[in-house]
Amino acid sequence: MKQVFNTSLAVMLAFILSTSAVWMNPGNTYAATVNVEAKSAILVDADSGKILFEKEADLTLPPASMTKMMTEYLVMEAIQKGSISWDTTTQISQYAYDISANANFSGVGLKMNKDYTVEELYKAMAINSDNATTITLAELIAGTEAEFVKMMNEKAKEMGLPDYEFVNSTGLNNSHLGDNYPEGTAPDATNMLSARSSALLAYHLINDYPESLDISSQPTAEFDGQTITNWNWMIPDMPGALSQFGYDGVDGLKTGYTELAGNTFTGTAEQDGQRFIAVVMKTDSRASRFQQTAKLFDYGFQKFQEQTLYEAGYQLEGESEIEVAKGKEDQVSVETNTDLQTLVKNGEDDQYSIEYNLSEDQLDEDGKLVAPIEKGAKVGSASLVYNGEESYDNLLSENQNSVDLVTTGAVEKSSWFMLMIGGVGEFFSDIFTGAVDMVKSWF
Template sequence: MIQKCKMALLLAVLVIAGSLLMPVNSLAQEVETKAKSAILVDAETGDILFQKEAELTLPPASMTKMMTEYLVMEAIEEGDISWDTTTQISDYPYSISANPSFSGVGLTQNKEYTVRALYEAMAINSDNATAIALAELIAGSEGEFVKMMNEKAAELGMEDYQFVNSTGLSNSDLGDNVPEGTSADDTNLMSAHAAATLAYHLVNDYPEALEISGTPTTQFDGQEIQNWNWMIPGMPGYLSDFGYEGVDGLKTGYTEMAGNTFTGTAKQDGQRLISVVMKTASREERFEETRKLFDYGFEQFETQELYATGYQMENSTSLPVTKGKENSVAIETGEALSTMVKEGEEDSYSIEYELEEEELTAPVESGQQVGQAKLVYDGELPDGNIVKENPNTVPVVTTSAVEKSNWFMLTLGGIGGFFGDLFTGAVDMVKGWF
């Protein structure tokens, strides 16, 4: 009996010792997804936390409507329309609304609809006809609106995309209403990377979009319409089982060609993530796979301040100054450098300066920007960011002012420099004699 107890104790000690010796990084679990293509990014910095074939271009289905939402928000911001602007439904969107094959709220002609009502039906219930009506209101025709969509995509730095209509339907489903400049064989295309880039800009440029996309149900034209995003907390009935803390967007999609797609976003403890899954097998699976990505992001990553405001990089604490009362000025980071750090990877980051000049000329102002500092990552996470500008950079600034030296001192300095050069030349000449 005593021998058995000793053996059990020895095994327990070995297990504990083994866990203590286990590398820290091995404690951080990776994530796998059934989605054909997927990506997870930090919504503040745009840093990629996970990706799987994220550059693969696939039909996005109704995730296309995120671009329509962006352009509606932009038109409101620029004063071209307002939430209270009204419009009627033309024959084209009416034919789409009347077709039972397409998701729709059932629009009526010869009736005024506000932009707000049409937008809510599009963003919450994924209505196709309301997206077309908004496109016609803003651009005059869906064909002109498609041009705006592609131009805006380029402006936002999206890659691997093609917009051919405002809804995400295949053009072959539009009959005689194929947008001008496109063909019946065309379909919208986006990579997960492109969808995440679009979502990043929508969330950060127009946060009001989340107030609408995060609405579980609402009223439209006397009827209750329901959100297709089942991960929003507070969804009715059995759909509440899919709820996930902090989810308030963003856009689902489905066509036979695209399969089930979903761009999601959630915020917990001040951290917001954006995920994209494409080509999943069912409505349920797109949310199950998104849950995996969110769990991975929120459990394995946290925002950390790696370098505080006022940090001085070793061997680069100052810059020389000419024509000043001081010969140099101290430099430091003007802001803190923070990013999402995976558990166990705190030591994988370093800082690097990119200075504009090797020497400054007086006068120099206190707080004058002289370059930028950026985070450098040397680890195993995906190397990339979904926005062109690297947000993991902060300005490098001077810590004090340096006044320009007066004319007398500058003159003396010039004379000293002249005679110094003359003396040096004379010495070199004399050396040449011997």
């Protein structure tokens, strides 16, 4: 009986362990490596878009003030296009004043009939997450917040955000706006984003407009005679007790909170030339959103390193010679034109291989390159292939781990005489083959 009991216990323990593994690992091994206490989360390489960690990243949730990242992008774009400048001045509307005067929204206290520069308004929005300054910028750029919301959704589509709905510029619920909710949206509507979309929005903001980090990285700033404090407590050198949340290299990006959204955060940090973007949504508290983000950054910086896996000039054994038609040579060699590199998790160096992809539009019907061919001509691409157990998707549609495949030498076109001789040879070869086939058919 004792042996039966021990065997049954062992079987039961094995079952519990196996079911626990399934529960913790629905489709990837992330849960076994990082325990992120958030409803949804994602960690991304800010250079290539490679996704290193995700947890329910496609859940569409209210982003709260993370919405302002899109407003920031459109302000930067307007400055780049020259429609406004940092020195452009504007006054606030009654709508913006009513939002600013509402103590529930903890604004910077805007004044009517006062000129504010775009730079002042942007800093209050990016650093202090001010809602009224955000509305003022939206109205300055588009005339009305309703027209600005159209711009937000159009830009989201252009960026390829997979899950989004923008209904206002701030991230507040429309119900907070009273009768001022943007025309064309519902009075009880709210902005919606997935963690994946938030990460992609942040990717575009910091890559298209890296100067945005010069502002989002400021712990404090002066606005209209008062000191405003950044809601991103992970920035190093935050004042007082907030400094306990500081994380080396953090210089952005945007916090968010409403009762509906909970505590959210899109953060970015750079160390030794490596930058990550992390998003957490629906964490338990303001402090927790930074603690969970720190876990993601630790995972990225401690477990991954940029590595060159195949150097420029690499030739894949057995596939480095491509047949050539109508040339003085029958073949040409190909090689990679630049290094193939990626973020590699510790211990996974041998989990990558390389594959060639020839451009079909450069091949004839027999799959050959056609002379003349110049040295260094691009004939296709070489891509990294991951063969390990984890799943590394990419925020971007195109393969970022791909380089050009180029010829190592030139192949001149064969003379007309040699092409003719070759054609005659093929002609008689076809006749001979046809005759043989015909004779065979007699028997």
